[in-house]
Amino acid sequence: MSAKPRGSYGIDAPYVPILSAVGAVALVVAAILSSGTSQILYLIGALLLFAQAVIYLRTTLIGKFACWRRVLTELQLDGDESLLDVGCGRGMVLMIAAPLLPTGRLVGVDIWSSHDQSGNSVAAAESNAAANSVADRVRFETADMTDMPFEDESFDVVTASVSIHNIKDPAMRARAIAEIYRVTRPGGRIRIVDLAHADEYRENLASLGAVEPAVAGLGLDGMWGNPFYASKLVSASKPEAAS
Numbered sequence: 001m002s003a004k005p006r007g008s009y010g011i012d013a014p015y016v017p018i019l020s021a022v023g024a025v026a027l028v029v030a031a032i033l034s035s036g037t038s039q040i041l042y043l044i045g046a047l048l049l050f051a052q053a054v055i056y057l058r059t060t061l062i063g064k065f066a067c068w069r070r071v072l073t074e075l076q077l078d079g080d081e082s083l084l085d086v087g088c089g090r091g092m093v094l095m096i097a098a099p100l101l102p103t104g105r106l107v108g109v110d111i112w113s114s115h116d117q118s119g120n121s122v123a124a125a126e127s128n129a130a131a132n133s134v135a136d137r138v139r140f141e142t143a144d145m146t147d148m149p150f151e152d153e154s155f156d157v158v159t160a161s162v163s164i165h166n167i168k169d170p171a172m173r174a175r176a177i178a179e180i181y182r183v184t185r186p187g188g189r190i191r192i193v194d195l196a197h198a199d200e201y202r203e204n205l206a207s208l209g210a211v212e213p214a215v216a217g218l219g220l221d222g223m224w225g226n227p228f229y230a231s232k233l234v235s236a237s238k239p240e241a242a243s
């Protein structure tokens with residue numbers, strides 16, 4: 001089965017592959033205009049930037065879908081759970097999760113930044129839900145992940161896909177993690193995939209009392225152009241309520 005649901009999901013941070021490709025072309029021009037060792041160095045640089053653009057596009061168009069299909073399948077959902085995706089963009093995680101939750105409830109929150117994902121909007125997310133025939137079970141809300149409009153302990157599963165790192169202030173990232181933890185029900189599960197700050201999220205979750213917060217690599221499917229920007233999976237659960 002293809003990892004990609006129906007619909008259109010844009011390109012994450014589209015300026016990154018564009019800058020890499022422009023840099024590669026500039027280095028090829030510099031190589032043409034030079035000779036000897038500099039020419040070879042320019043060509044090597046161009047090759048690296050071109051490879052970076054290709055690996056980045058593979059991850060945003062294919063790899064991250066495969067990562068999330070694995071992560072969500074491994075949750076072994078019963079099918080009736082509620083799932084919140086934080087910084088959902090055009091709804092990739094929700095569209096992969098929806099067939100696993102035929103009687104469940106799915107909610108996405110976002111501020112719809114088109115700097116972070118091309119063509120990002122609530123209309124684009126809703127159109128993807130319609131394309132996958134799940135519009136009746138998936139709801140999108142406009143909200144900042146640091147202050148979410150949900151009751152405490154209202155979701156069985158809370159996910160975030162390359163969204164939290166967009167918050168630059170560590171204190172505000174910690175607040176986003178605290179919000180994710182707050183809305184997770186006792187016994188519920190948290191799965192965060194991000195290309196930066198995974199250890200920070202794990203520590204934040206540990207200090208909130210999460211059970212066994214852990215970080216794992218995701219291989220080539222999670223690599224945003226080069227090994228320095230490789231997504232990691234942060235997993236944790238909220239303790240069961242005391243009986």
Ligand SMILES: C[S@@+](CC[C@H](N)C(=O)[O-])C[C@H]1O[C@@H](n2cnc3c(N)ncnc32)[C@H](O)[C@@H]1O
Nearest residue numbers: 087088089110111112113116144145161163166
């Ligand atoms: C790189 S995109 C990823 C979108 C989606 N999770 C995916 O993997 O396809 C990052 C998303 O985070 C959202 N975002 C950034 N800061 C946010 C915030 N403070 N609250 C909610 N969403 C935010 C952006 O609008 C964008 O949709």
